[in-house]
Amino acid sequence: MKPFTYSRPASVEEAAKAAAATQGARFIAGGTNLLDLMKLQIETPSHLIDVNHLGLDRIEKTEEGGLRIGALVRNTDLAADKAVRRDYAVLSRALLAGASGQLRNKATTGGNLLQRTRCPYFYDTRMPCNKRQPGSGCGAMKGISRSLAILGTSDACIAQHPSDMAVALRLLDASVETVGADGGRRAIPIADFHTLPGATPHVETALKPGELITAVTLPRPLGGTHVYRKVRDRASYAFALVSVAAIFGGDGKARFAFGGIAAKPWRVAEADAAASRGARAVAEAALAGATPTAQNAFKQQLTAQTLASIYRQKEA
């Protein structure tokens, strides 16, 4: 681990300003991803800005009838929140499908949005990886790619986004509130928050240097039946091969978001529009433009089958 300095600013504005002003600075919240990456020398920040004590740990109603979730709300607390369980059950279910109890106790809402890929080549500093070391190439594309993305990839990177929580937030049309280095505040729609790899896979979000996530807001509850179905290689504590977040309305309409198969939490308007035509139609729309490798082509069938399972259970 590279030696680093540490500070604990008194306000979010101060934190953002310090982050922009300090070369090699990173925010630290729960640290469940960052500290691991630092030990592996994949992340080598020279300075950590601790945002754990900035009062960003509340869940409150918004004037619009939605929910405002502080960036430091722990995954465990968010999943257990009464309003979340009642009105945004898909979020609660997605959270509980992720990581382990111990990790969820530490992991935060803002940090989870920023968690990095599980691509094994990203995790070995001796291997080529454009995301870890821009320009070094991609070890995965012609290597071991079973767990990686089939959608939203580029010639530079086929890493998958590993978050469960973010898939539910994408489904719920959340927006990400931030404060910038200049003290300015903005709200970034979740659809725009994560960026596709393109030629710059090391850039993963729309955040500007120093910009700090302060909250995630959810619009008014949608009602309906909430589903989060995660399919993985063991029963718990594993990343998704495929995950599907869905909300079924009473009117035959539904919306879907997908995890484990794409470079970012994946949502396609055409898939929602196909809801009434059944699982197969939804899958076809969602998977349009997929570019799988031989090793992860099964994710297409598995996505369709997971949707089929969801439809079957809904009907049962």
Place this chain on the structure above:
Amino acid sequence: MKFDSPATTNPIDRGRVIGIPHDRIDGAAKVTGTAPYAYERHDAAPNAVYGWIVGSAIAKGRISAMDLRAAQAAPGVLGIVTHQNAGPLGKGDMNTAHLLGGPQIEHYEQAVALVIADTLENARDAARLVRIDYAPDKGRFDLAAERDRAAPPSGGFGGPADTRVGDFDGAFAKAAVKIDQSYTTPDQSHAMLEPHATTASWNGDRLTLWTANQMVAWNVGEIATTLKIPKENVRIVAPFIGGGFGAKLFLRADALLAALGARQVGRPVKVALARPQIPNNTTHRPATIQRIRIGADSNGVIDAIAHEVWSGDLPGGGAETAAQQTRLLYRGANRLTAHRLAVLDLPEGNAMRAPGEAVGLLALEAAMDELAEACGVDPVELRIRNDVQYDPEAGPQRPFSSRKLVECLRLGAERFGWNRRNPKPGQVRDGRWRIGMGVATAFRNNLVMKSGARIGVDAGGRVIVETDMTDIGTGSYTILAQTAAEMLGVPLDAVTVRLGDSRFPVSAGSGGQWGANSSTAGVYAAAAALRTKLAEKAGFPADKALFEDGLVRLGNQSQPLAQLAGREGLWAEDSMDYGDLAKRYAQATFGAHFCEVGVDIDTAEVRIRRMGGAFAAGRILNPKSARSQVIGAMTMGAGAALMEELVVDKRFGFFVNHDMAEYLVPVHADIPEQDVLFVEELDDKSSPMKAKGVGELGICGAGAAVANAIYNATGIRLRDYPLTIDRILGASSGHRVA
């Protein structure tokens, strides 16, 4: 003491302490964090500094240049060990590759430097600054591609490369029912909780290693050979070990480099492998390709059986002896087994829990399931029909010492509710799940190894046992204390057991499931010698004296042990050595695994719903710790069936998924109810304990029961392990599973 004729009645048969499900006596120390593990010997080496291993970035080739300047200048750095400054090193008999590589590189992540610094963080950071240029060579990383160049292996634990009895080809050709299938198993990682770790300290030319190692005496020799120093100058201390599964049988880079580092910086150095280093730096269970042919009559009675195995290893390495159980398990006059070893430049293959059988039975017991179906015979009944009470290669003149496979199958089947299984696949539904049941035989050789101990009674009447035996989480402390307590007639809490120190008598060590039976037999021998001394001191004839309640008794005379021990205490040392009983009798442990799975009709997710097994392994010394061994091994079998695989990148030549986020082992949610029945058995030809090994039996066949249950649930027969979602989906016709 020599054990060369079957045991008769002895003090162990009293069963007052032996055979009782005692809690482990070291449990409190472990859960309170007071049991000292190798990396935490602040008590013994308070001024230790930290070493961090730099592993090779290539799989094969040469180091063309090393630049240590930046690392040496980094904060806190005290020294750097490389091949250039380590001095001349030998290689231990049991290592294949060199533990310190360079300039030649033999495998990915082979240690090429140790950076020593005042803190772990400084050592790790400086390790990043070691600059190495490599000249890579082309390597061989694909077992299937090298298969045709594989040759018969020489030596090793697995017996001859080829065995032939009768006329396999002729009998197979004529058989009414034929099975001819190939199976593959992947490379696997031990994934024990405690990483390889060592604290090393020199006092002049004398070296002490506090290390996580299963085999103390072996590795005194191995480190002495490697460092080219006399064995007498080495002390190894390994009282507590956080799991091994074979990973810690051998000298590894942590121990060698800690020793070299401590020599270079002139103070104790400790080294632990980081989790992501373990799969490629250390040993693993090698992948196999296995072909099985069985010829049977229409009732499923086997007349011809062949098992051929291909595996790979570095030049000079060994084979995965996956056909060894096939030599002994089922009847058949015409038999053939063969092992072939290819040269691969992947990291070193070696023993992992039940080497041979663990993966051999994944193939053989799946093939038996295929035979059962082909003959229309119930799979339990098929195995009973093919039971044989003697070594089928040697004939009736070499009977099994004890063999209760049939009892295990019958009792296990009854307990599991096997009669509720629908023999036709794909017939049972429970909501979104297709339900199936599978069975497999458990078989693991019983090995006995010479083992010694020293035992004494102190002035307070406390019994003390000392042996270099290790407890790798198995419960050695407790069964050795039970043995001493039984032999000397004292309660369990009157016994202190000291383990894992090369200053103690040499034991069998922990490996090959020989540890429990062999090491308790060693304590038995020492205790028998002490009984004689105590009886003589009491003036009683040794063969008439009774040891109970802390007294030596003869008729109505008695004397307390404490009094006989006197102020100096009274000690005896002996070892148990073995004659030719293992030659005259085939010795093995047996069992039957049963498993019920659900397979999701849409997604092909597999969930184990129940596992059950019945096992016959001689006297069960402690049913509680034995059950823990068996359920742990069944869990490992489930992992082998469903998820465990070191994935090979055949371009770069390394295991890609080298951490526990990507190398999956079962978690609690994967393992539901596990039922273990021990079938009563005493094996008087195994040792005076009449016990056999049980620590590995539970993994043997467990995975095949899972695979057979998946077939029964879905009608999908997969022969490439692990049986993952993509493979099941790929084999299913149409979109739904079965």
